[in-house]
Amino acid sequence: MRKAMGEFERFYRSHVRLVQALARSRTGEAAAAEDLTQETFLRAWRSFGEVGPLAPPAQRAWLVRTARNLAIDRWRRQQRESQVVADPPPEAWRSELQMDVAAALAELAEADRELVVMRYVEEMNSREIGEVLGVPEGTVRRRLSRCRELLAARLSQWDPAGGAA
Amino acid sequence: VNERDRMLTGIFQRGLGLGPEREDELWARFAARLQGEVAWVAFATAMAALIGGLRPALRAGAWPARLGSRA
Numbered sequence: 001m002r003k004a005m006g007e008f009e010r011f012y013r014s015h016v017r018l019v020q021a022l023a024r025s026r027t028g029e030a031a032a033a034e035d036l037t038q039e040t041f042l043r044a045w046r047s048f049g050e051v052g053p054l055a056p057p058a059q060r061a062w063l064v065r066t067a068r069n070l071a072i073d074r075w076r077r078q079q080r081e082s083q084v085v086a087d088p089p090p091e092a093w094r095s096e097l098q099m100d101v102a103a104a105l106a107e108l109a110e111a112d113r114e115l116v117v118m119r120y121v122e123e124m125n126s127r128e129i130g131e132v133l134g135v136p137e138g139t140v141r142r143r144l145s146r147c148r149e150l151l152a153a154r155l156s157q158w159d160p161a162g163g164a165a
Numbered sequence: 166v167n168e169r170d171r172m173l174t175g176i177f178q179r180g181l182g183l184g185p186e187r188e189d190e191l192w193a194r195f196a197a198r199l200q201g202e203v204a205w206v207a208f209a210t211a212m213a214a215l216i217g218g219l220r221p222a223l224r225a226g227a228w229p230a231r232l233g234s235r236a
Contacts, residue, residue: 119174
């Protein structure tokens with residue numbers, strides 16, 4: 001049991017940054033993002049016999065798919081319950097930077113958000129992103145190029161060097 | 166392109182990334198939840214085994230007979 005937990009902790013720590021950032025980009029709120037992250041890894045634990053032996057890109061693909069499906073389920077549940085998603089509570093966003101990043105992501109298409117998180121949070125290259133999302137590398141490059149323009153214009157004020165290059 | 170990528174990487178990691186402390190916090194909360202899940206599965210497995218063991222005895226009428234002999 002302890003051995004399994006040790007293995008799972010390594011798996012968790014290898015991928016938690018990606019899953020948490022994706023969850024954050026989808027839910028826009030810290031507590032909801034953590035719930036989504038935990039639920040995704042709980043599913044991974046239950047299927048660890050299947051997911052554990054996969055190569056890291058395939059593990060990421062599995063996690064991205066699971067997080068995406070759970071986020072859709074959550075959204076549907078909220079729609080059914082007619083819960084109006086109010087402004088996030090004050091503690092949800094710790095800084096203006098986080099709000100701006102979330103707002104910039106919200107302007108992108110859903111599929112592009114995943115790609116941007118993989119590129120700029122996880123620093124994955126176009127080939128790795130293509131493997132995880134199941135799209136050709138060239139498509140990833142083209143989409144990234146479009147997103148880069150939009151995001152640089154939107155977020156350059158946060159550049160410590162003093163503006164977009 | 167490289168300059169913009171560097172800039173955006175810095176901004177996104179500050180805006181969405183996890184520091185090591187936050188990662189530890191998340192793992193600690195997740196591990197606690199996992200222990201609960203593991204304990205629940207162990208309990209459910211033990212209950213299933215118990216019920217599985219009782220069922221043939223009940224079907225064979227062994228239990229009521231034993232109860233009857235005590236009465």
